[in-house]
Amino acid sequence: MAKDCCNHECSNPKLLTPKYQKILWIALVINATMFMVEILSGINAQSVSLMADAIDFFGDAMNYGISLAVLSMSLAWRARAALFKGLTMGIFGLLVLASTLWSIMHGGIPEAYTMGLIGLIALLANLSVAMMLYAYRDGDANMQSVWLCSRNDAIGNIAVMIAALGVWGSNSAWPDLVVAVIMASLGVSAAMQVIKKARSELHHL
Numbered sequence: 551m552a553k554d555c556c557n558h559e560c561s562n563p564k565l566l567t568p569k570y571q572k573i574l575w576i577a578l579v580i581n582a583t584m585f586m587v588e589i590l591s592g593i594n595a596q597s598v599s600l601m602a603d604a605i606d607f608f609g610d611a612m613n614y615g616i617s618l619a620v621l622s623m624s625l626a627w628r629a630r631a632a633l634f635k636g637l638t639m640g641i642f643g644l645l646v647l648a649s650t651l652w653s654i655m656h657g658g659i660p661e662a663y664t665m666g667l668i669g670l671i672a673l674l675a676n677l678s679v680a681m682m683l684y685a686y687r688d689g690d691a692n693m694q695s696v697w698l699c700s701r702n703d704a705i706g707n708i709a710v711m712i713a714a715l716g717v718w719g720s721n722s723a724w725p726d727l728v729v730a731v732i733m734a735s736l737g738v739s740a741a742m743q744v745i746k747k748a749r750s751e752l753h754h755l
């Protein structure tokens with residue numbers, strides 16, 4: 551789920567071997583692609599929970615980007631990049647909450663089939679990134695954080711699939727709306743923590 555979970559920023563840049571850098575690039579591309587896929591299919595299928603799940607893919611793609619850029623980045627720029635990530639995640643989260651409110655008032659019934667299928671693809675994407683990071687884990691890469699991050703991401707994807715099942719079974723939008731509110735709120739609170747941390751880092755430089 552959209553906690554600030556997949557955070558590899560603390561790995562020592564000197565330990566980023568070329569092989570591990572390649573893994574981070576693949577992880578970045580997978581997360582950025584899944585972000586676009588979930589936003590577009592969320593709009594297409596009128597599913598706000600799919601859009602809420604996309605927030606985490608965005609945050610993770612940013613994390614991999616920051617990890618890769620760390621080589622040439624000063625501490626101040628890392629903190630600024632984290633601040634940018636937090637602000638963007640927060641705005642996405644608020645937009646999803648606004649869309650959910652709009653859907654409560656005017657929305658139709660989301661396409662359960664699309665929700666379930668994209669949720670499953672998202673789960674497979676997160677699992678393959680987790681296995682890749684595990685297989686090519688680098689020196690000081692924090693395996694516990696990779697595990698926690700993958701677990702939380704998988705819970706989010708499974709929540710979307712459960713919402714799809716609920717929409718299909720009840721023929722109403724409510725399961726989609728409830729899951730979206732929970733996930734988008736978690737996204738906004740994670741974003742606020744990222745912003746707070748980045749601001750105090752910038753302050754103490």
Ligand SMILES: [Zn+2]
Nearest residue numbers: 555556610703
């Ligand atoms: Zn994540």
